[in-house]
Amino acid sequence: MNKESYLAELERYLRRLPKEDHDSAMEYFTEYFDEAGTEQALAQLGSPRQEAEQLLQNLLQKQVQTPKEHKTGNIILLTLLAICAAPIAAPIAIAGVALVLAFLLVIACVLLCVVLFAVAALLVGGKLLLRAFFALPSSVPGALVIAGTGLLFLGISILLILGCIWLFRLCTVGIGKWTHAMMQRKKVH
């Protein structure tokens, strides 16, 4: 092995370094050969591979120690990762509670709609009955038709209100049973 082949092999191993570090290191070893003479340099130096491995290891260590920006950057990154990764249970719990509340709200809205419809039907039925009473002198069959329609509406209204009460009971009992079951389960744990 001569100076050229030694330096060429060393360069091959150091290619991974940033250009500035690579050039500087090659400059140092070239200079070493020039000063010491090829024979002595080859005798004193390890193989290109050994020297390159040591160089990479040592240069990397030095770089880790000097720039402080890397460290703070890493700390911020690690903190972000920790925040994102660790309490995954909390967001899921919040989402679950929100889902249950939304479900309850939907049920309440449906109940409210049915109740409003029933009240409206009650008012319409009452008004039609009253109207039939006033229409009686002019047309008996007409008055009877109007009164029948009014009664129909009253009937629908009463049925709806009964249905609402039944549904409301079902819901409250259901929710009550469910929460009770949850409590029991938590107590067991």
Added chain:
Amino acid sequence: MYYPVSALLMECLILSVAESKDSYGYEISQTVKRVANIQESTLYPILRKLEQSGFFTTYSQEYQGRRRKYYHITDAGRRQLQFLKQEWAAYRDEIDAILKGAPHHE
């Protein structure tokens, strides 16, 4: 030499070589090798670190047809060297005192 030279003492030695006049890689290498069995692959990264820490500035100069990279010590380098020398002197004196058998009284 039987005793290893620590990384800080190595810095102290390297800075000292270039203290009175600018020095170059081979000269620094040959000087520190009088006391330390150090590889070029270990010595060079220390030189590079000292340069990047602002303790050395470098420039290239022709010498008998070949290029030499010279290391010039900066003011920061001189301050660092003074600190390292003080620390070394204190360390050496304590070691000497113990080796001479002086007991510890304070």
